[in-house]
Structures are given as structure tokens and as C-alpha cells.
Amino acid sequence: MGEVAGIGKLMRSEAGKGLTLISPTFVYALLLLAAPLAMILLLSFWTQEFLTIVRDFQLGNYQEALSDPIYTALMLRSLRISATVTLVTVVLAFPVAYYISFHVRHERKSLWLFLITIPFWTSYLIRVFLWRVILAYDGPVNSGLLALGVIDEPLGWILYNANSVVITLAHAYAPFAILPIFVVLEKIDRSLLEAARDLGESRAMAFLRVTLPLAMPGVLAAVLIVFIPTVGDYVTPQLVGGSGGLMIANNIHAQIFAFNNRPMGATLAVLAMLIVAMTLLWGISRLRFWLWLADRMGGGMRGGAIALGAAVAEIAAIRVAFSAAPGLVGPEAAIIGLLLIVSAGSALILTRVPKGRWGI
Amino acid sequence: MSQKTPIVTLTGVQKYYGDYHALRGITANIGQGEFFSLLGPSGCGKTTLLRSIAGFEDISSGQLLLDGRDMEGVPPNKRPTNMVFQSYAIFPHMNVAENVGFGLRRSNMSSEEKRRAVGEALEMVGLGKYGARAAHALSGGQRQRVALARALIMKPKVLLLDEPLSALDKKMREVMQVELIRLQREVGITFILVTHDQEEALVMSDRIAVMFEGEIAQLDDPETLYRRPKSRRVAEFIGMMNFLPAQVLPTGPGGGRVALDVAGLGHAELEAAQCPNGATIGAAEIGVRPESLTILYEGQSAEGGREAEGTVREVVYYGDMTYYDVLLDGAPSPVRVSMRNMPGRKVLDFGARARLAWDPRSMVMFC
Numbered sequence: 134m135g136e137v138a139g140i141g142k143l144m145r146s147e148a149g150k151g152l153t154l155i156s157p158t159f160v161y162a163l164l165l166l167a168a169p170l171a172m173i174l175l176l177s178f179w180t181q182e183f184l185t186i187v188r189d190f191q192l193g194n195y196q197e198a199l200s201d202p203i204y205t206a207l208m209l210r211s212l213r214i215s216a217t218v219t220l221v222t223v224v225l226a227f228p229v230a231y232y233i234s235f236h237v238r239h240e241r242k243s244l245w246l247f248l249i250t251i252p253f254w255t256s257y258l259i260r261v262f263l264w265r266v267i268l269a270y271d272g273p274v275n276s277g278l279l280a281l282g283v284i285d286e287p288l289g290w291i292l293y294n295a296n297s298v299v300i301t302l303a304h305a306y307a308p309f310a311i312l313p314i315f316v317v318l319e320k321i322d323r324s325l326l327e328a329a330r331d332l333g334e335s336r337a338m339a340f341l342r343v344t345l346p347l348a349m350p351g352v353l354a355a356v357l358i359v360f361i362p363t364v365g366d367y368v369t370p371q372l373v374g375g376s377g378g379l380m381i382a383n384n385i386h387a388q389i390f391a392f393n394n395r396p397m398g399a400t401l402a403v404l405a406m407l408i409v410a411m412t413l414l415w416g417i418s419r420l421r422f423w424l425w426l427a428d429r430m431g432g433g434m435r436g437g438a439i440a441l442g443a444a445v446a447e448i449a450a451i452r453v454a455f456s457a458a459p460g461l462v463g464p465e466a467a468i469i470g471l472l473l474i475v476s477a478g479s480a481l482i483l484t485r486v487p488k489g490r491w492g493i
Numbered sequence: 494m495s496q497k498t499p500i501v502t503l504t505g506v507q508k509y510y511g512d513y514h515a516l517r518g519i520t521a522n523i524g525q526g527e528f529f530s531l532l533g534p535s536g537c538g539k540t541t542l543l544r545s546i547a548g549f550e551d552i553s554s555g556q557l558l559l560d561g562r563d564m565e566g567v568p569p570n571k572r573p574t575n576m577v578f579q580s581y582a583i584f585p586h587m588n589v590a591e592n593v594g595f596g597l598r599r600s601n602m603s604s605e606e607k608r609r610a611v612g613e614a615l616e617m618v619g620l621g622k623y624g625a626r627a628a629h630a631l632s633g634g635q636r637q638r639v640a641l642a643r644a645l646i647m648k649p650k651v652l653l654l655d656e657p658l659s660a661l662d663k664k665m666r667e668v669m670q671v672e673l674i675r676l677q678r679e680v681g682i683t684f685i686l687v688t689h690d691q692e693e694a695l696v697m698s699d700r701i702a703v704m705f706e707g708e709i710a711q712l713d714d715p716e717t718l719y720r721r722p723k724s725r726r727v728a729e730f731i732g733m734m735n736f737l738p739a740q741v742l743p744t745g746p747g748g749g750r751v752a753l754d755v756a757g758l759g760h761a762e763l764e765a766a767q768c769p770n771g772a773t774i775g776a777a778e779i780g781v782r783p784e785s786l787t788i789l790y791e792g793q794s795a796e797g798g799r800e801a802e803g804t805v806r807e808v809v810y811y812g813d814m815t816y817y818d819v820l821l822d823g824a825p826s827p828v829r830v831s832m833r834n835m836p837g838r839k840v841l842d843f844g845a846r847a848r849l850a851w852d853p854r855s856m857v858m859f860c
Contacts, residue, residue, distance in 0.1 A: 322580060322582065325582050325585075327549055327582065328582035328584070328595075330548075330549075330570050331574075331576045331644075332596030332643065334570055334598075334599075338598075342595075342598075343586075347585070431604065490586035492586065
């Protein structure tokens with residue numbers, strides 16, 4: 134009786150009402166997000182023999198994934214392609230977002246945003262196929278350039294390799310990059326730019342000193358939105374990537390469907406997730422550190438140069454470490470160790486160095 | 494005031510936004526070291542004029558000289574003006590010192606000199622210890638001071654202020670009014686203030702340009718503007734004014750003086766200066782300020798017997814003052830009378846009979 138009264142009381146309290154309200158969503162999220170993740174994690178510690186899953190906890194999959202150079206190579210290529218896609222997409226998206234926010238009349242902005250989503254009216258698959266047509270050996274790009282006399286023979290490097298994957302993905306993800314950048318640009322008080330001009334800065338310097346730093350949160354959002362899903366994309370590399378453009382997700386797909394090795398696919402998925410998370414953590418923390426360093430060194434050209442030097446030196450050191458360490462301590466230990474060091478360093482920076490003026 | 498060497502010269506300045514005629518031929522000289530206000534209701538073009546001086550708007554025709562130099566095609570960053578924006582436009586990604594030092598990047602000061610200049614500018618606006626404070630952690634009044642320091646550190650020839658006090662509460666506004674007057678005396682540069690608050694303009698300015706519909710209706714020092722408004726519209730905009738119908742009599746006393754019969758008050762004689770747009774025999778209107786009418790208590794009588802009687806129609810008690818609306822016998826509408834509350838002065842009741850004393854010297858006449 135007392136227990137029932139207690140539950141009734143809880144249900145009537147503010148907290149109880151809140152919990153009751155969110156519980157359907159919460160259950161839904163649990164079922165659709167947490168449960169599959171837990172399943173995959175569990176699966177990655179098992180093995181498969183023909184059609185049966187052997188439910189014995191073991192680390193063999195991870196050992197294999199970390200020591201076989203094919204997986205490392207695929208993962209690195211995925212990161213490289215995604216990083217390139219992200220760079221290309223964000224660099225191209227920024228001017229578009231800027232134009233819509235600053236130069237399109239207020240009542241036309243929604244129309245522009247709507248037009249940008251038009252490519253989404255067709256299926257993703259069809260869009261990828263169309264790129265295959267466009268970039269083909271005798272496609273419009275090559276025949277156009279041939280007709281113009283720019284090239285003597287069709288370009289071979291634009292299809293069935295990493296380049297075509299970058300082109301196709303950059304096109305597919307452009308709206309996802311444009312929207313968050315547009316939103317932050319819209320929020321910038323225009324009188325701030327007038328103030329910068331009033332205080333003696335040219336248009337270009339007002340952009341660099343005011344617009345760009347204030348737009349950084351949107352740029353960062355665009356980077357995350359493009360980078361995270363493209364690492365795991367497998368349709369585009371499958372269709373336009375040839376063999377040189379295959380990415381880690383293609384291998385995960387192959388493990389599960391072709392090689393009938395679901396535990397290995399799960400292992401690769403878990404590792405890919407961890408590596409993407411660590412890469413982002415590392416990237417954001419280093420960016421924050423370098424920007425902080427640039428400011429600390431007096432800002433301007435000098436601060437920028439010092440920070441750039443530090444960044445280049447650091448990346449070089451990490452490359453050397455990743456290529457030399459496997460020979461010294463073995464591949465698995467080297468990758469795990471280096472990833473741990475990098476993540477711990479990133480976490481330290483994110484907690485110690487305050488968010489700077491760039492909003493990162 | 495106007496004899497001072499002009500720092501800003503406006504000659505027939507016009508501005509069109511498409512079909513909209515925002516500035517209709519503004520001509521004015523603003524002197525070196527003057528505190529000049531542009532006063533008017535919203536949409537009168539005062540902000541457009543200020544932004545044209547700053548260089549954010551191109552004027553459609555006319556000429557704008559700053560310090561003797563034609564500003565045609567000169568961008569805002571090349572003009573000897575700095576602006577305090579209505580929203581203050583404090584850079585949210587910089588702290589107070591970085592905001593104040595923003596404009597010093599291009600100067601050839603050493604970083605030590607820059608730091609000192611920022612410190613001095615902050616000291617001047619009373620924010621000496623706030624340099625490291627983040628922009629978002631500032632109150633309205635502090636943001637205002639940062640915006641001032643940021644503009645003044647540039648040592649502009651003209652400081653432009655776009656409704657700088659409108660976002661502050663009443664107490665803070667009064668503090669900042671005094672502060673602005675002090676600062677202007679201290680740095681001695683020309684301030685051009687845009688405001689829709691007539692009290693603010695009267696308190697702070699050396700001269701005020703009252704603007705309606707893109708034109709300057711009257712340009713005068715505060716006292717002249719208040720005592721001798723040139724039109725009924727200006728009179729209504731600056732402070733409170735009572736209007737009573739009057740008849741200009743053909744039998745003038747001569748010497749430029751005008752004789753007239755005022756409804757509810759009686760016979761009055763005005764100087765020519767009190768009739769800004771001249772006098773013609775027939776119907777006219779006189780304006781008289783509430784403080785120029787006095788309620789007479791028992792035993793008191795008016796000098797020269799200029800008394801009028803009426804009924805109290807409204808009593809508004811303000812603590813230090815009481816406002817009465819008195820319907821004078823023979824007048825079509827009530828007049829407002831303001832009386833300082835003093836010991837022995839009873840606050841009259843609604844409906845009571847009241848005697849008023851009036852003085853023709855405090856009147857203006859509009860034909």
C-alpha cells in the first residue's frame with residue numbers, strides 16, 4: 134500500500150511528470166540507438182563458424198583488425214578521403230552560405246535555401262549514378278574538355294578512384310554544410326561589421342577579424358556533419374570508387390554479407406567508430422590549441438606563423454610515431470598506445486585551454 | 494556657437510531609397526568642439542543623416558565636408574569619424590580590452606603603447622579594471638562605456654552617437670547623460686547625437702536640429718528652441734505646450750508689437766520676436782508652456798491683473814509637481830498647468846474653481 138502511494142506521489146511530482154513525458158522517446162532511443170550499438174559491441178567479441186555464431190568472449194578479431202595492414206590501410210584511406218571531402222565541401226559551402234546570408238534579399242532567402250535542397254528530391258543512388266555518367270571516359274566532362282581542346286585524351290583520373298569519391302560526396306553533402314554555416318552567419322549582428330569598418334578596417338579585414346571568428350561554430354558543425362557520415366559511406370565508393378576508392382565501410386559490408394563473418398564486420402565497425410571519435414576529438418582540441426597559441430603569441434601574422442609552425446611540427450611528429458612505432462612495439466600495441474596518448478592529450482587540452490574567441 | 498570653425502558642413506544633402514525621399518535637402522554647419530543633436534520622431538531621417546556622415550550610406554545629392562574634405566566616395570574606414578552604435582556593437586568574441594583596442598591594429602604604435610592607450614581609454618570611461626572582462630559579462634551601461642572608449646581611442650574629429658542611451662533604464666540614462674557631457678568637455682571633440690528624446694537633447698546639446706520628414710524644421714540652441722519654437726509642430730515635439738485660439742487685432746500698439754485677444758485669457762500684446770512666422774490680422778493660435786501659467790491661491794493676485802478663471806478638469810500628482818488640466822471660461826479646450834508642490838500649497842481637487850495668472854512674455858504665436 135505504502136509503495137503504491139509512493140509511486141503515485143512520484144508520478145504527481147515535477148520530476149515524475151518529466152520522466153513520464155520523456156519515457157516513450159527514451160524507450161524508443163534506447164531500442165533504436167543503444168540496443169543495436171550494444172549488440173554490435175557484443176558481436177565484435179564473438180566469432181563465426183560458417184552459419185553459427187560462437188559466443189565465446191575473445192579478442193582475436195581486434196588483434197586481426199589491428200595487425201592486418203589491409204584494415205589499417207582502408208581505415209587511413211577512409212579518413213583521408215573523408216577529410217578531403219570535408220575540406221572541399223566546407224570551403225565550397227562557405228561562400229554559398231555567405232552569399233545567401235549577406236547578399237540575397239531577406240524575402241528571397243527561404244527560396245534560395247529551398248533551391249539548394251533540390252538535389253535531394255532524387256534518390257541518393259541515382260545522384261551517384263549520374264556522377265558516374267558525368268565523369269565517365271566518354272562522359273560530358275571529358276568530351277567537353279576534348280571539344281574545347283583543353284585535353285588531348287580523356288582524363289582517366291576522374292573516375293573509379295578516390296577523386297571521384299571526393300567529387301560525388303562533396304556534392305551530396307553540400308547542403309548539410311551550407312545550412313549550419315548559413316545559420317551562424319544569419320545570427321551575426323550586422324552592426325558589428327559596420328563597427329569594424331568604422332574602426333578603420335577594410336571589408337576584407339572586417340571579414341577576417343569579425344565575420345570568420347563568429348562563423349566558426351557553424352563551420353565546425355558543418356565539419357562534423359560532413360566528416361562523420363562520409364567516413365562510413367559505402368554506396369559512393371562502391372559505385373564510383375573503383376578499387377582505389379574503396380573505404381572501410383565497403384570492407385565491413387563485405388565481411389558481413391560476402392565473407393559471412395559478422396563478428397569481424399562488427400569489430401571493424403566498432404574500431405571505425407572509435408577512430409572517428411578520436412580523430413574528431415584530436416582535431417578539435419588541436420585546433421583550439423593552435424588558435425590559442427596564435428592569440429597567445431600576439432595574434433596577427435606573427436602569432437599565426439608560430440601556431441602554423443607548431444601545427445606542422447606536431448603533425449609530422451605524429452606521422453613519424455605512427456610509422457615507426459609498429460616496428461618497435463608491434464602493430465597492435467603501437468596503434469592502441471598512440472591512440473590512447475593522442476586522446477588523453479586531446480582531452481587534457483579540451484579541459485584546460487578555455488574556448489577561445491573563435492568559438493572552438 | 495555657429496561662429497566656431499565648422500568641422501562638418503552639409504549642403505543640400507538629399508537621400509533617396511528607391512522612391513522614398515529620406516533626406517530632403519539638409520544644410521547645416523556643425524562647429525569644432527560642438528555638442529550637436531539631431532532630434533526627431535522615428536522615420537524623420539536623423540539616423541540616415543548620421544549614417545551618411547559616418548559613410549554607411551551614400552548621399553544621393555548635395556555635399557558633405559568633413560574637416561574641409563569632400564567625403565564623396567570615401568568609405569567609413571577612411572573618414573575622421575567614429576560611431577557609438579545603438580546596439581553598441583561590442584564584439585562578442587573579444588574581451589573589453591580587445592574591443593577597445595580593435596581600431597589600433599593599423600596604427601604604428603608599439604604593443605606597449607597600445608596597451609597604455611587602451612588602459613587610458615578605459616580609465617576615461619570609468620572601466621579601468623575591466624580590461625580582461627568578457628564582452629558578454631557586461632551590463633548595459635558598461636557596454637555603452639566600452640563602445641565610447643573604443644570610438645574615442647581612435648581620436649576622431651567627430652564622434653557620432655546613434656541613440657546611445659535608449660537601451661538604458663532611466664537612472665542609468667541620467668548618469669550617462671552627465672558622463673557624456675563631461676567626456677565631451679574633456680576630449681573637446683565634436684559630438685553628434687541622434688535622439689528621439691527631447692529632454693535628452695535639451696540637457697546635453699549646444700545646438701539641436703529638430704527634424705521632421707527628412708528636413709530640418711528648426712536649428713537652435715536648447716533655450717531658444719524651447720522658448721521660441723518656430724512652428725507648432727516643433728513646439729509640440731519639444732516639451733509640453735498649450736495652444737489657445739486667438740484673434741490678431743487690427744489696432745496694433747505699433748513698434749512691431751502685436752495686439753491680440755486670446756480665448757480664455759483676454760487681451761495680450763506680443764513682441765515681434767514672439768511671432769516667428771509673422772502676424773496677419775485675423776485668426777491665430779498662441780502657445781504657452783504649462784510652467785508659465787500659475788495657479789493663484791487665496792489672497793494672491795496676478796501682476797498687471799492678468800488673471801483668468803476656470804474649472805479643474807484633471808489632477809495628476811507627481812510628488813514634486815502637480816499637473817492640472819484647467820478648462821478656462823471661454824476657452825475651447827483645457828490648458829495644462831504645472832505647479833511645484835510647496836508647503837502651504839494645497840493640491841486642488843477635481844472640479845474646483847481655479848484662478849490662473851499668465852504672462853504674455855512667455856507666449857509664442859503661430860499664424
